Amino acid sequence: MDLYLPIAEVSVNAPLLVALGALVGFISGLFGIGGGFLMTPVLVFLGIPPAVAVASMSNHVAASSMSSVLSYGRKRAVDFRMGGVLAAGGALGSVAGVELFRWLRLLGQADLVVALSYLIFLGIIGGLMFWESVGAILRRRRNAPPRPRPDRRPPWLYGLPLKLRFPRSRLYISVIPPILLGAFVGVLSAIMGVGGGFILVPAMIYVLRMPANVVVGTSLLQIIVTSALTGVLQAGRNQTVDILLAMLLLLGGVLGAQLGARASSRFRAEELRALLALIVLLVGLRMGLGLFFTPHEPFVLMSGNG
Amino acid sequence: MQGALPPPSPTAASAVISAALTETNVRVNSDFRGDQIVLYGAVFDPARRPSDVVVIVRGPDQPVRIAKKSRIGGVWINSRPVVFQGAPGFYIAASTRPLDDIAHFAVLRRLEAGVGHLAMHAPAELRTETRYGVRDVVVSSLGADYLDWRNAVVRLKTAEHLFAVNEHGVRFVDRGLFRAEIPLPAEAPIGQYQVRILLFQGGQPVAEKDRTLTVEKVGVERGLYLWAHRRPWSYCLAAMAFALAAGWAASSAFRRD
Numbered sequence: 416m417d418l419y420l421p422i423a424e425v426s427v428n429a430p431l432l433v434a435l436g437a438l439v440g441f442i443s444g445l446f447g448i449g450g451g452f453l454m455t456p457v458l459v460f461l462g463i464p465p466a467v468a469v470a471s472m473s474n475h476v477a478a479s480s481m482s483s484v485l486s487y488g489r490k491r492a493v494d495f496r497m498g499g500v501l502a503a504g505g506a507l508g509s510v511a512g513v514e515l516f517r518w519l520r521l522l523g524q525a526d527l528v529v530a531l532s533y534l535i536f537l538g539i540i541g542g543l544m545f546w547e548s549v550g551a552i553l554r555r556r557r558n559a560p561p562r563p564r565p566d567r568r569p570p571w572l573y574g575l576p577l578k579l580r581f582p583r584s585r586l587y588i589s590v591i592p593p594i595l596l597g598a599f600v601g602v603l604s605a606i607m608g609v610g611g612g613f614i615l616v617p618a619m620i621y622v623l624r625m626p627a628n629v630v631v632g633t634s635l636l637q638i639i640v641t642s643a644l645t646g647v648l649q650a651g652r653n654q655t656v657d658i659l660l661a662m663l664l665l666l667g668g669v670l671g672a673q674l675g676a677r678a679s680s681r682f683r684a685e686e687l688r689a690l691l692a693l694i695v696l697l698v699g700l701r702m703g704l705g706l707f708f709t710p711h712e713p714f715v716l717m718s719g720n721g
Numbered sequence: 722m723q724g725a726l727p728p729p730s731p732t733a734a735s736a737v738i739s740a741a742l743t744e745t746n747v748r749v750n751s752d753f754r755g756d757q758i759v760l761y762g763a764v765f766d767p768a769r770r771p772s773d774v775v776v777i778v779r780g781p782d783q784p785v786r787i788a789k790k791s792r793i794g795g796v797w798i799n800s801r802p803v804v805f806q807g808a809p810g811f812y813i814a815a816s817t818r819p820l821d822d823i824a825h826f827a828v829l830r831r832l833e834a835g836v837g838h839l840a841m842h843a844p845a846e847l848r849t850e851t852r853y854g855v856r857d858v859v860v861s862s863l864g865a866d867y868l869d870w871r872n873a874v875v876r877l878k879t880a881e882h883l884f885a886v887n888e889h890g891v892r893f894v895d896r897g898l899f900r901a902e903i904p905l906p907a908e909a910p911i912g913q914y915q916v917r918i919l920l921f922q923g924g925q926p927v928a929e930k931d932r933t934l935t936v937e938k939v940g941v942e943r944g945l946y947l948w949a950h951r952r953p954w955s956y957c958l959a960a961m962a963f964a965l966a967a968g969w970a971a972s973s974a975f976r977r978d
Binding site: 417418419421422424425426474475477478479480481482483485486522523524526527531639643646647648649650651652654656658659661662665669670672673705706707708709710712713714715716717 | 749750751752753754755785786787788789790792795796797798799800801802870873874876877878881907908910911938941942943945946949950953954956957958959960961963964965967968969970971972973975
């Protein structure tokens with residue numbers, strides 16, 4: 416059944432989109448990520464204009480994160496104070512990111528920056544995560560004890576002013592690193608059409624040293640705020656949110672996210688991480704390597720009249 | 722835009738063309754997947770001179786932004802985009818024979834018949850200079866590559882099915898009676914389309930008819946489109962509220978089991 420999308424102005428296969436939404440929602444619930452980094456490239460590949468895909472995705476990311484964060488909240492796995500601080504940074508970042516994206520589109524360099532961001536960020540994160548998780552799996556196979564987590568607290572994190580207590584995370588740290596982290600993820604959210612969980616989760620574990628049980632729920636809280644704001648700004652400023660497209664993705668996405676969150680307890684954490692790392696690496700390479708090959712068509716039409 | 726038609730030969734009555742679209746309003750709704758517009762027409766020529774018919778459908782003009790990729794430091798990067806004005810958002814030229822066989826270059830150029838003859842230009846790239854003592858010579862900063870750029874616009878638009886040339890798209894089905902089919906893709910822009918039906922005899926246009934075709938969004942599609950563009954802030958707040966509510970609903974629905 417084909418459906419004509421009023422804002423994207425293209426005709427798409429509706430059941431295919433619902434199924435895609437469900438698949439990405441499942442992955443999102445399984446790994447505790449927004450899933451935008453997977454969905455946005457797929458939508459572009461299906462012929463949705465990139466600007467519309469990036470903006471409509473933020474609605475989808477907000478909805479599926481909302482669905483999962485409530486489940487995590489009931490399990491008391493959300494640090495609302497930390498989430499609030501991250502989200503404040505995220506709000507600043509997404510306002511800056513939407514403006515930056517507008518400016519890049521005017522310059523005609525939006526495609527390049529999107530592709531490079533995918534290659535660099537997904538490549539680095541995926542590579543590190545894969546290395547770490549394969550190491551963990553091998554150690555468990557050899558029955559070696561898991562490598563002890565270095566508990567040395569970095570002085571730059573604890574020496575900064577504006578300290579705040581985060582009881583649920585058992586932390587007493589400055590608010591500056593979480594705000595900077597939130598802002599950085601907010602900018603990426605606007606440019607790449609992603610929630611930013613793939614950066615947020617590792618950063619919260621390795622940089623902020625938050626306990627693993629509250630990391631996913633808290634990152635989802637930040638993602639909701641950032642992507643909701645990005646979605647509203649994209650629609651208001653650029654008129655690129657297609658509500659029908661978002662609804663189709665949502666329909667599958669929220670159901671998939673619930674199933675994914677349920678399925679996640681059946682896998683070992685390091686196996687999940689290794690799988691996610693592979694997906695992240697593949698998407699990053701697929702999006703970015705095109706920049707290095709000689710194109711068939713040296714010219715490219717730019718969307719929008721700028 | 723079209724000059725006076727050349728006078729027909731004094732001995733015979735001049736030829737007349739008439740045409741009608743089977744559909745003048747294309748309604749874009751949720752199951753719109755493109756459309757096929759059929760055009761019927763007739764040539765009345767008492768002298769029975771050999772006739773050719775050209776049908777040109779032109780959508781609303783849309784400026785085209787196009788960039789060229791160039792290799793910088795091993796990475797292919799877009800150059801500064803060039804804006805071409807005067808390019809139609811949709812263009813198809815259907816004819817009974819290849820256009821080059823029907824009329825000369827100058828005639829086709831004047832009528833903008835054929836994608837190669839569209840009057841597109843990039844005003845931002847133009848400047849005037851004094852060359853060889855001649856003042857106000859218009860030169861383009863695209864220089865000798867200008868044709869490459871122009872051809873690229875045509876090539877890319879053709880790949881999106883928005884530009885087309887159909888050399889045998891008009892067929893005479895009976896003496897004097899002709900039929901043309903215009904494929905309209907789902908990506909066709911919304912707006913007023915000009916349909917120009919030209920009768921050629923001896924390499925010259927001798928008669929023409931103009932028709933209009935309206936492509937418009939209707940129903941829910943139209944409502945959403947207008948809402949998003951006229952009241953973007955209420956639209957986006959509603960979209961986001963809906964998204965968050967859907968997430969909340971799914972979470973509560975799954976709470977029990």
